[in-house]
Amino acid sequence: FVAHNAQLRCEIALHRNACGALCPAAGSVLGCLLVRDRIAVATERWWQLLAGEAVLLARFISTLTACTSRDIPVYLPRTSPNVPYRLLTFLLLPGVEVCLLCGSQPSLLHIENELVERFWRPAFDALQLGPALSHRGFVLHTPLHPGVLGLLLVNPSVQQSVCSVQPHGPEPARKSKLSLESRRAALRSFYLFVSETYFTSNLDAAKEPDSNAAHVRASTEVTECYTCTKHYRCYALTKGVHLLCVLFSTEVPTFSLRSASHAILKSVAHLL
Incomplete structure (x- = not known):
């Protein structure tokens, strides 16, 4: 149990650090890591979005055809109803995407080729092997009831x-x-x-x-x-x-x- 939770804490810390470093480099304060359409980690400002907006973004991304990267204008009903954000997504692994809400700069190509590689490479092994990618999605110290x-x-x-x-x-x-x-x-x-x-x-x-x-x-x-x-x-x-x-x-x-x-x-x- 202690080993599993230590692994989970280390994994979350790696992902949170990568997300927290990528966002300011991309001129953003809003970013998250989606694992099978669920938010694994996110910046503080992402958590401060209205719950409905965060859900809408995750649901919207889940409906899109899989691709390596996207750049889509989106309006947020309460946070930004008149001026669109750029929703940028980058596929790290099947079912695992980094998402950012940005302004007009920098370009998608710059973030994809330089920033994502730089900040997410140290966390890549944890993404492949860590418990956050399990189908269950969390670590427990006791088995659940079989029913x-x-x-x-x-x-x-x-x-x-x-x-x-x-x-x-x-x-x-x-x-x-x-x-x-x-x-x-x-x-x-x-x-x-x-x-x-x-x-x-x-x-x-x-x-x-x-x-x-x-x-x-x-x-x-x-x-x-x-x-x-x-x-x-x-x-x-x-x-x-x-x-x-x-x-x-x-x-x-x-x-x-x-x-x-x-x-x-x-x-x-x-x-x-």
Whole structure:
């Protein structure tokens, strides 16, 4: 566990340093590393973009045809609705792209041929071999319950999340009839339902822990709930700053959902 986390910390530090060095050299403060359409690391200003804008950019890039580099004008609905940024992307490995939001200079060719090579070469081995490129996308010190098909961990206080629909890594799914896209849809639907129906005050309290929302949460809010369907089961719980949604196979008995979910939260809470 210690070795795995040390490796992950070193890998993240390498990627963050490369991203932080490339951006000012390219005249930008907005940059990130996308791994399988998810943000692995980003500059501080990228995290300060409105959540919807960051999601829109990642989704937009995921819809584009794969290529080695791009230079596309984009408008951000709130940050820059009238003057376009240049969205520059550079393919490092299949599924791994560096993204920048720049002004009119420097040229795409200059950044691609000189800056990307210079700043990302030291991190290239880590990109190829590191845990950030695993299908699961994170490192754990204990195995997950075998019936887990997916999980979503949200920390509203820092506006970040971790999501996986291959929580056991790239091995074949365990007799599940749910495709990866169906898992994503189920998790997304369940999260939207519980966050808007049951956990509203809980999430407000996590964003503003010193506010009255914390007292409302203690006295009136639901902290755990579950749902069962023909194809899967879901369990959600809030604790501290975290909201966890877990997607289980139907083989997991209903009475086990709570204990399994609490054990999972204990294992993944350190990620955010």
